[in-house]
Amino acid sequence: MAGDLPSDRERYGLEVKWDGIRTLIHVNGEHRLTGRHGAEYTRRYPEITAFGLREAVIDGEVVALDPRGRPSFVRLQRRMHLTDPGPRMLELYPVTYIPFDLLYLNGTTLFDLPYQDRRALLDELDIGAPPYFPGESDLLGATHEQGLEGVVAKRLDSPYRPGVRSPWWVKVKNLSTREVVIGGWRPGKGRREGGIGSLLMGVFTGEGLTYVGHVGTGFTEAALAGLLAALRPLEIARSPFRNAVPWRNRWVRPDLVGEVAYTMVTDDLRLRHPVWRGLRPDKIPAEVLL
Numbered sequence: 001m002a003g004d005l006p007s008d009r010e011r012y013g014l015e016v017k018w019d020g021i022r023t024l025i026h027v028n029g030e031h032r033l034t035g036r037h038g039a040e041y042t043r044r045y046p047e048i049t050a051f052g053l054r055e056a057v058i059d060g061e062v063v064a065l066d067p068r069g070r071p072s073f074v075r076l077q078r079r080m081h082l083t084d085p086g087p088r089m090l091e092l093y094p095v096t097y098i099p100f101d102l103l104y105l106n107g108t109t110l111f112d113l114p115y116q117d118r119r120a121l122l123d124e125l126d127i128g129a130p131p132y133f134p135g136e137s138d139l140l141g142a143t144h145e146q147g148l149e150g151v152v153a154k155r156l157d158s159p160y161r162p163g164v165r166s167p168w169w170v171k172v173k174n175l176s177t178r179e180v181v182i183g184g185w186r187p188g189k190g191r192r193e194g195g196i197g198s199l200l201m202g203v204f205t206g207e208g209l210t211y212v213g214h215v216g217t218g219f220t221e222a223a224l225a226g227l228l229a230a231l232r233p234l235e236i237a238r239s240p241f242r243n244a245v246p247w248r249n250r251w252v253r254p255d256l257v258g259e260v261a262y263t264m265v266t267d268d269l270r271l272r273h274p275v276w277r278g279l280r281p282d283k284i285p286a287e288v289l290l
Contacts, residue, residue, distance in 0.1 A: 002171045005153060009135035012153040013116065016130060016139070017171060018098050019071040019149045019264075019272075020063035021080055023048075025097070027056045036163075043084050048097045051127040057104035058122075059160075060129075064095045066267065070147055074267045099129045103160055115168075116156040144174040149263050149272075175261045177277065181285045182258060183209055183240045184251040185231060186216075196224050196231075200241070200249060201260065201271065205290045208242035209254050212269055218260075218276035227279075230256065257283040 006012055023041055026032045031050035033041035045062055064075035078093045079085060102122040103110055110118050122129050132154070133139045140151050150173035158168035180201035188197035198216030202209040219227075234252040239245055257280045262271040269290070 002173065004170075005140065005151075005172050006135070006170060009153070011155055011157070012135035012170075013119070013132040013156055014135055014137060014139040015100055015132045015152045015154065016143055016148060017150045017152050017173070018061040018063050019073045020061040020076060020098070023060060023062045023097070024103075025050065025056070025058040025060070025099075027051075027053045027058075033062075044079065044082060045095055045097075046085075047090060047094060051125070053125065053127075055104070055106045056102065056125075058099045058127075059101035059103055060097055060099040062095050063098055064093055071149075072267055073272070074270075097128075099127055101160060103162075111160045111162070114157045114159070115154050118160065140172060140174065147264060148174070150174045173263050173273070175263060175275075177259055177261045178203075178271075179257050179259055179280055179283050179288045180212065180215075180271075181209060181254045181288050182231065182252060182256045183211070183254050184245075184249045185227075186214060186247055186249055192224070195228050199227070199258070199276070200245060201258075201274070202241055202254065203288050203290045204286065205242075209240050210269060210290065211241040211243050211245045212265075213271045213274060215260050215271075215274040215276050217274075223276070223278070230279075254285050257281075257285055257288055 022036045024034050026034065027050045033045055033048060035041055063071040064079065066072040066075060075093050079089060079095055082089060099122060102118050105121060119132060135153060143150055153170045153172060155168035180203060182199050183202045184200040186197040188195045198214040200214050201212050203212055231252050234255055236251050236253055239251050240254045259277040259280050260271065260274040261277055262274045264272045266272060
């Protein structure tokens with residue numbers, strides 16, 4: 001579950017939150033990779049091995065690292081839908097496995113063992129599990145400085161409960177804020193039918209207004225109604241963005257500026273996990289630069 005750092009931080013360990021795909025490794029003579037809901041991943045990531053183990057089930061994350069050694073979800077997307085990647089893709093977009101929990105080892109199920117004991121056993125296997133840190137440490141600040149997504153706070157005495165969003169594991173994300181220019185909106189569906197589903201965001205570069213993603217969370221019903229009333233008079237026939245924008249959209253003159261919170265900027269200049277914070281009438285679009 002997502003949230004803030006717990007108040008009783010001394011009862012928790014902190015791990016880096018890796019921006020990848022949650023994956024289990026099952027080892028029993030041969031090894032298999034599966035997603036958290038059982039999807040088969042083994043052929044997708046042939047470079048991930050069994051670490052020389054005999055019998056084990058490991059929980060962790062498949063990540064693709066950028067040239068600076070940081071997880072890049074954009075690079076991972078080049079691999080995550082390929083069921084049988086060829087040598088060229090393996091060379092261009094290699095992945096690695098980050099183990100962070102041990103669920104089964106040599107005939108013993110470890111679900112009910114406390115987290116700190118499972119981690120001690122995992123560390124003894126010496127398979128490259130990154131360390132966890134005391135809950136009082138400033139790991140969150142360190143990940144922010146390094147451009148990482150955040151941390152996961154895990155209760156030291158917590159058991160492992162497969163398939164459940166445990167209240168003992170809390171994802172804490174680093175959030176930055178910035179201004180964006182509204183260049184259009186995606187029509188809503190369901191309860192937002194007839195209104196705004198999400199806003200299309202841009203920033204100005206030397207080549208013009210550049211699309212940086214869409215934001216569909218953080219709105220109240222009143223805010224959406226107010227935005228729709230403000231945007232309708234600004235509608236135009238063509239996209240104001242200099243780069244391509246997916247989906248069928250409604251375009252507007254880029255006259256309004258808003259503010260969003262987000263976790264990071266991807267390699268292709270997309271804001272990850274944006275959340276709407278409100279309009280910024282004190283800002284003019286020309287001031288919103290990359």
